Amino acid sequence: MSEITKQSLSELVKNIKDKKLSSEEVTQAFINRSEKSKELNAYITEDYSSALEKAKKFDQKPNLDLKLPGIPMAVKDLFCTKDIRTTAGSKILNNFVPTYESTVTQNIWDAGAILLGKLNCDEFAMGSSNETSFFGNVQNPIDKNLVPGGSSGGSASAVAGQLTPITIGTDTGGSIRQPASFTGTVGLKPTYGSCSRYGIVAFASSLDQAGPMAQNVKDCALLQEVISTYDPKDSTSIDFKRNEYSKELTNNIKGKKIGIPKEYRVEVCQKKLKNFGKKVFSMQKIVELK
Amino acid sequence: MSIDLKTIKHISKLSRISVDEQKAEKLAGDLNSIFEFIEKLNELKTDNVEPLTSVAETTLKLRTDEVKSKDIREQIIKNSPQDNEDYFVVPKVIE
Numbered sequence: 203m204s205e206i207t208k209q210s211l212s213e214l215v216k217n218i219k220d221k222k223l224s225s226e227e228v229t230q231a232f233i234n235r236s237e238k239s240k241e242l243n244a245y246i247t248e249d250y251s252s253a254l255e256k257a258k259k260f261d262q263k264p265n266l267d268l269k270l271p272g273i274p275m276a277v278k279d280l281f282c283t284k285d286i287r288t289t290a291g292s293k294i295l296n297n298f299v300p301t302y303e304s305t306v307t308q309n310i311w312d313a314g315a316i317l318l319g320k321l322n323c324d325e326f327a328m329g330s331s332n333e334t335s336f337f338g339n340v341q342n343p344i345d346k347n348l349v350p351g352g353s354s355g356g357s358a359s360a361v362a363g364q365l366t367p368i369t370i371g372t373d374t375g376g377s378i379r380q381p382a383s384f385t386g387t388v389g390l391k392p393t394y395g396s397c398s399r400y401g402i403v404a405f406a407s408s409l410d411q412a413g414p415m416a417q418n419v420k421d422c423a424l425l426q427e428v429i430s431t432y433d434p435k436d437s438t439s440i441d442f443k444r445n446e447y448s449k450e451l452t453n454n455i456k457g458k459k460i461g462i463p464k465e466y467r468v469e470v471c472q473k474k475l476k477n478f479g480k481k482v483f484s485m486q487k488i489v490e491l492k
Numbered sequence: 493m494s495i496d497l498k499t500i501k502h503i504s505k506l507s508r509i510s511v512d513e514q515k516a517e518k519l520a521g522d523l524n525s526i527f528e529f530i531e532k533l534n535e536l537k538t539d540n541v542e543p544l545t546s547v548a549e550t551t552l553k554l555r556t557d558e559v560k561s562k563d564i565r566e567q568i569i570k571n572s573p574q575d576n577e578d579y580f581v582v583p584k585v586i587e
Contacts, residue, residue: 301567395548408546437552 206231207364211273211421212448214367218264218271225264225272229257229316232274236318236365242341244360246279247287247320256316268314269428276366278357279320280327281307281412282401286317290403291325291335291353304401305433306370306412313428318366322356327377327405329353342385351381357415358385368416368425372402374409382415389415390422395440398433408438423447495523508585 203209203217206228217223233250253274260272282288282300289295303311311317324334332340332355340355342348343363350359354371358381361369371378373391382389390413397412404410414425427448432441500520504511511519565578574581 297573298571301564301570393548394546395550434553434555438548440548440550441553 207235207367209367210417211270211368211424214273215269215271215424218273219266225257225260225274225316226254228272229253229274229318232318232364232366235363236276236360239343239363239365241346242343242359242363242365243338244321244340244356244363244365245276245319246289246291246322246335246337246356249286249317249319253316253318260314260316265314269424270310270313270315272314272316273367274316274318275310275368276318276321276357276360277307277310277369278323278354278371280323280353280372280403281320281370282403283307283317283320286320288320288403289337290327291323291337293336295403296336300401302401305398305431305435306402306429308401309429309431310370315428321354321360321366321369323371324353324355324377326403327353327372327374330376330380332356332359332381344385349384351384353377354381354389354415358382358387358389361385361387361415361417368414368421370412370425370429371415372405372410372412374405374411378413378415387415387417388419388422389413390426392426392430393440395438396430396442396444398431398436398439400433400435420448420451423451495520495527 203222204213206214206223209217214223214228218225218228233253236245236248236250257272257274264271277283279288280290281304282302284300284303286299288298288300307317322332322335322337322340324330324332325336328334329352331349332352333349334352335355340350340359342350343359349355350362354373354377357369357371357378360366362385371381371389373379373389378389378391391411392413394409394411399407399410399412402410402412412429414422414429416422416425424447427444427446430444433439497516497520500511500516500523504516569575569578569580572580
């Protein structure tokens with residue numbers, strides 16, 4: 203078996219379900235790795251001792267039918283977590299302890315996951331480099347002289363540095379996708395209305411959306427299955443049938459349509475798109491074939 | 493639209509954020525370049541473009557108006573910096 207913190211979410215879930223690993227072992231491994239990676243400044247608030255307690259409790263009576271059985275994970279500090287300080291990367295909320303839980307994080311705990319801590323981000327999610335946080339810059343594990351992107355910079359850095367197997371971020375105008383790209387991880391901004399905004403510190407309400415960040419596409423799909431639910435507490439939450447996204451991942455894209463907004467096909471963009479090479483060309487063909 | 497030092501000082505007073513002279517000049521420059529950028533949008537011809545109000549074509553759901561949270565007074569004032577019966581006590585900002 204490979205080193206615990208190097209394993210993907212699906213590997214960890216399988217190993218816990220096959221009883222090859224306990225939640226405590228996995229949680230301890232990610233805590234150790236986080237402790238050794240303090241220079242990344244990925245965490246704002248650590249909750250290690252209570253994470254270990256929860257992991258031990260899980261192991262005593264493990265529910266292996268859950269989607270995230272005993273999986274430890276840290277989340278962006280923009281999600282309200284009951285009784286655990288939530289700062290949104292700002293001095294203004296330095297002493298804010300929510301008395302309620304965001305729907306998205308509640309879904310995660312209900313699926314069996316365990317909170318490791320709260321991750322750094324640009325102040326009130328307003329930034330694209332994680333340099334505006336009151337709690338300091340976050341480093342990119344790829345190179346300490348590089349920013350991890352933002353605003354979910356702590357989340358991206360924590361996944362890339364293997365401080366957490368998966369995490370969640372929020373995306374208003376790129377805050378998941380851009381840091382994922384900067385750190386070589388995978389991030390998804392789901393369709394607006396698929397994940398509840400209840401309990402997320404707001405930035406631009408008609409654009410804000412929570413989404414998964416992980417080492418690979420499959421893990422993103424698994425996490426999306428957990429966080430995407432209809433929620434009456436968010437008036438713009440959409441009541442539609444959620445699919446088992448991880449099962450829809452096949453290598454076959456036959457019959458799929460990939461749309462590129464026609465506004466991107468102006469001359470300037472066209473030149474840049476060409477540099478992406480053949481892949482983009484074949485995508486453009488698909489659009490034209492339609 | 494152009495922002496001058498006087499406007500910066502006015503906004504700074506209204507928002508209660510103190511800005512020194514040097515910073516004010518830089519801010520005026522920054523804000524002006526932001527406004528110039530926004531004004532560039534006016535060059536776009538949008539006559540035949542349908543307005544996009546939402547990517548999800550859905551209407552807001554109605555719900556019955558009933559009380560769901562009861563006895564949460566303590567929770568609500570838990571984050572008040574200073575206790576005074578059931579009130580939030582904050583520094584005085586209005587003179």
